[in-house]
Amino acid sequence: MNIILLSPDDYINDNTVQLVDDRLTHINKVIRAQPGDRLRVGLINGKIGYGIINNVDKTLCSLTVKLDQEPPPATPITLVLALSRPKMMRRIYRMAAEYGLKDIYIINSYKTEKSFWQSPVVEQQSVHKYLLQGLEQSVDTVLPSVTFKKYFKPFIEDELATLAAGKKALVAHPGNHPPCPIAVKQPMILAIGPEGGFIPYEVEKLNQAGFDTVSLGPRILRVENAVSTLVARLFDGAA
Amino acid sequence: MNIILLSPDDYINDNTVQLVDDRLTHINKVIRAQPGDRLRVGLINGKIGYGIINNVDKTLCSLTVKLDQEPPPATPITLVLALSRPKMMRRIYRMAAEYGLKDIYIINSYKTEKSFWQSPVVEQQSVHKYLLQGLEQSVDTVLPSVTFKKYFKPFIEDELATLAAGKKALVAHPGNHPPCPIAVKQPMILAIGPEGGFIPYEVEKLNQAGFDTVSLGPRILRVENAVSTLVARLFDGAA
Structure with missing residues (x-):
């Protein structure tokens, strides 16, 4: 998982997402991320950017996200x-x-x-x-x-x-x-x-x-x- | 399995091999070959050719083989x-x-x-x-x-x-x-x-x-x- 993909359902306001499921597991077990860490995220069918971890525990990870890059070009x-x-x-x-x-x-x-x-x-x-x-x-x-x-x-x-x-x-x-x-x-x-x-x-x-x-x-x-x-x-x- | 690979141990004389193991399973279950059928065979580190089935049952397949083609060129x-x-x-x-x-x-x-x-x-x-x-x-x-x-x-x-x-x-x-x-x-x-x-x-x-x-x-x-x-x-x- 080189990017964490978000869906509109993950948003609790304009720029904050809350993650559960296998993305949370990945953040805890593989990345072992801490509050303040910067992770690469992207919106499904949307832009790519970064999320800063607000808090993370076994049940939830909250991130403030900024999406400002286009995804790579499609292969035609x-x-x-x-x-x-x-x-x-x-x-x-x-x-x-x-x-x-x-x-x-x-x-x-x-x-x-x-x-x-x-x-x-x-x-x-x-x-x-x-x-x-x-x-x-x-x-x-x-x-x-x-x-x-x-x-x-x-x-x-x-x-x-x-x-x-x-x-x-x-x-x-x-x-x-x-x-x-x-x-x-x-x-x-x-x-x-x-x-x-x-x-x-x-x-x-x-x-x-x-x-x-x-x-x-x-x-x-x-x-x-x-x-x-x-x-x-x-x-x-x-x- | 697009070719049946032979080792020197499979030979019982100059041009007859007897197969057991997963190659026999493949001949019986996937190819469902019968006596007289022609299968593509090759000698490991050697030439490619054909084998004609002499007889085949659950325990053994005997083939008369003729190897006369070079394997494809190596990728350099x-x-x-x-x-x-x-x-x-x-x-x-x-x-x-x-x-x-x-x-x-x-x-x-x-x-x-x-x-x-x-x-x-x-x-x-x-x-x-x-x-x-x-x-x-x-x-x-x-x-x-x-x-x-x-x-x-x-x-x-x-x-x-x-x-x-x-x-x-x-x-x-x-x-x-x-x-x-x-x-x-x-x-x-x-x-x-x-x-x-x-x-x-x-x-x-x-x-x-x-x-x-x-x-x-x-x-x-x-x-x-x-x-x-x-x-x-x-x-x-x-x-």
Whole structure:
């Protein structure tokens, strides 16, 4: 937790917040903060700044906050990801928020097991928790939007072209395809398959929707590592 | 498991292997293979090819193997990584093997908790297991070498310059540093701190050993995501 994220409910007046829950635990157990200490805080979907601790004990931490900095710029990649195993999805939500992705579409695919659509990783409340963890890591406040599309074909045929308009659209797929480009200077939309990959029909439908197939080389990467590799290559966030 | 890795002990004659353990489980439960099926196999530190199943049951799988392809090229990055939490190290070992890194040095740092040096993630036998998992994912056979250096200063002062000779040497550290370069065309050596980062003294010692400090941008990434981001940016494996 490199930033403590606040919601409007935490405010008791214009510039004072009272924290309980795991943020209080973090302040007591990890930071071991004392009255007068300065902590980095931010308002969810708002600005970043500092909070000075007024008082802190086992039940409550009161902070006077000043928020005056913008959060870091968003990473201009829309992610279209086939639903994978819940364990992997939890990591990918955290990672996507950490990398500054803001628009995420979780779609069905042939190799997505039906049971995954019954798991908590497709419930907004759980997803929200993992996204917050990613923002807390990377010192951002802006929550990504995660949209679930349980039907592959209508999404690809009816909605995807609109989403991809004006963007460089890529689908990563193992095989003999052109290499994934580096440091692209325009908004992107990126489709990534489930464990085991998209089937040829799915790649074809994505190609018809304007997505170019690209390769990440001879190695087969885990889905989560494919996500981080693609984001790291495509977006030159350090420049 | 995208490849079944063999060791010399599995051979009962020049081209027949008998498998038990989790590889047999995988063949039965995940692949659900039958006699006559062709599976991708490789010899640890050797070639890749195919195995044809002679017979398979709950206790044993016998395969006739033919190994005729080279494993994918190594990723020319030596990784010097401060020891972090065991949970994170397990993922990083898998990931490093998956990405084709072959030379890994695990070092002490100020923010490395002493107890980490007592955990199984610094025992070669455990490490071997995680590295194999990474190779099984990415279809490689060549085991990385992992070396532990429990004393920061003598390693940095006496050994690191030799290791870094002829390589582009970089240390990733948050802050106002030049951005991490992209698609470097020479061998590299890359130093990455623990959770919470290197302390200024450690960065300075690395700089003295010829490492340039580079930034990954305004976001603070988890150590494992810093590793994948750096490897993805520095090495253009797809080209």
